[in-house]
Amino acid sequence: MGGALQGIEAVYLAQKAGYETFVLDRREDAPARSISDSSATIDVVAEPEKAMKLLSDCDAVIPALENLDALQKLDSMKSGFGGPFLFDLNAYDISCSKERSNQIMADLGVPLPRPYPECGFPIIVKPSGQSGSVGVSEVNNEEEMEMALQKVKDLNDTPVIQEFVHGKSLSIETIGNGKTAQAYITTEVVLDENYDCKQVLCQPGILSDEEDTRFGMCIKQVAEAIHLNGLMDMEAIGDKNGFRVLEIDARIPSQTPACILAGTSINLLDELYRAASGQESSAKNTRRWSSYEHFHINGPVMKSCGEKVFSHVDHPRILRGMFGADEMITDYEPGKNEWYVTMINSGKDKEELFWKRKDAINEIIRDCEIEDFIDSTPKVV
Ligand SMILES: Nc1ncnc2c1ncn2[C@@H]1O[C@H](COP(=O)(O)OP(=O)(O)O)[C@@H](O)[C@H]1O
Ligand SMILES: [Mg+2]
Structure with a gap:
């Protein structure tokens, strides 16, 4: 469901795992449509019956969108789908609030950037409920602070104010079945001048073995604490000496899973489908x-x-x-x-x-x- 960047990712991975793909999107020109086996133009919020006719035929349904109305609509329809709904609305809700997810992570002892004012300048001011770096500011003094807080206020959001952490951007995924969760592979995310992700690297040694194991333990712990029934990623900044976690997002990400597939042969979408249908993981890491x-x-x-x-x-x-x-x-x-x-x-x-x-x-x-x-x-x- 959804044929933008996350949709491209889902179609790409599903095809690699040997599944037939079908994309539903309200936009005629959604890019994932041209790489999928078939597609249809439907707005699931406006035309749920029409969508249901098609989705009841599918062996699994995965939302590849972040529109809350559409996600809630799909969640309310899931019992009529032809197979598992590969999404956890409750975990998604938690991960949409940095305030709430930071609290859960702090309680579990996950290393987070130090809070302000304890950390001193420079700091990062960001809205609790946005994504894609919207409303994020680097702040070096009291004057800049006011502007940064106003930006958050203009978005009708509450601010998260924390230490500016230096290092590489890191990401890891986990898949949970509601009870237990498995952590997968650490990747490095390289940013362009607008802090948008231009490259993902999947390679050994991004973190030290010890820190890599700890990163995996952190995401597993958080996933199990929120009873994750689906896929979630965790973003951090760090280097060989350690890392600080920035956020979690419980939805299919774009980019990192395709890079992980090329680097390790592990197909996270296949893993997700297996977890949701009670099958064993088939992941074997052929390290490249x-x-x-x-x-x-x-x-x-x-x-x-x-x-x-x-x-x-x-x-x-x-x-x-x-x-x-x-x-x-x-x-x-x-x-x-x-x-x-x-x-x-x-x-x-x-x-x-x-x-x-x-x-x-x-x-x-x-x-x-x-x-x-x-x-x-x-x-x-
Ligand atoms: N504490 C921090 N230190 C340094 N950079 C940060 C910090 N928090 C966020 N950033 C930068 O801002 C980007 C967006 O912040 P993030 O917490 O991931 O929110 P979202 O992706 O939901 O907008 C990050 O990818 C990172 O580059
Ligand atoms: Mg982020």
Whole structure:
């Protein structure tokens, strides 16, 4: 349900696991539709009966959207679906409030950024109930604080004020069956200049073995404390010496699962379906190195970009081996002036991945007569 970025992720993973895919979206041009086996245009809130006719035929239904009305509607319809509803509305509700989820995590002893004023400047001020970095400010003094708080107030939200943590952005997923939960793989998320995710890396050694185990324990504990019956991810900032958890989100994320599949052969959507239908996990980690990243090509300029920019992709397809890359989700056509691409590569080690990715970028630069290659990063990391 939903054919935007999360929908692309769900379709991609489902197809890799060998399932037939069907996308429902109210938008005719939702990008996941062109990579799925079939699709339909329906607004589930406005036309629930019409949606139910189709969903009662499905072996599993997964919402790939964050519109609360649609999520509640789907949750109220789930007994009529042809198979499990791969979503936990209660856990989603908890994860939508940073205030509430931080309290749960603090009680469990999960390492969080220190609260203000104990931590001193610089700090981060962010709204409790938003996502996608909306309303997030870095604050260095009392004057900036006022502006940051006003931003949160304008969103009718309450502020979370905490230590500015430096380090890599990290992510991990867990799947729970309502009683127990299993933690999966740590990935590194690389941001563009607008703090949007432009690349995910799945590779050994992002955290030390000890800290990696601790990160896995943290998400497992939180998942079990809230009786998670579905998929959840946890975001943190850290390095080899440790990490601080920023938030949890109980829904299918975009980007990281596809990178994990390329890097480990673990298919989180398949795992989710198995957990929901009482089957054993089939995860076997074939440890490789993988990279998942977005680019926007416009005339002679090729720019790495965040997923928000990539979401403008128009009728993408999945191409294998194009420009020497393992896989591309792209609206590229030979001679096309403007196009978008998600490039997925893996290698048996760092060098193999490095060269596959570099060669593919160079191949695009040569073939499409690119004059400028821009790879932007945030001002402060
Ligand atoms: N305490 C912090 N220290 C440093 N950066 C932060 C902190 N909190 C948030 N950020 C930055 O802001 C982004 C958005 O914050 P996050 O807590 O993940 O909220 P959401 O993604 O729901 O908007 C993060 O990805 C991170 O880059
Ligand atoms: Mg976040």
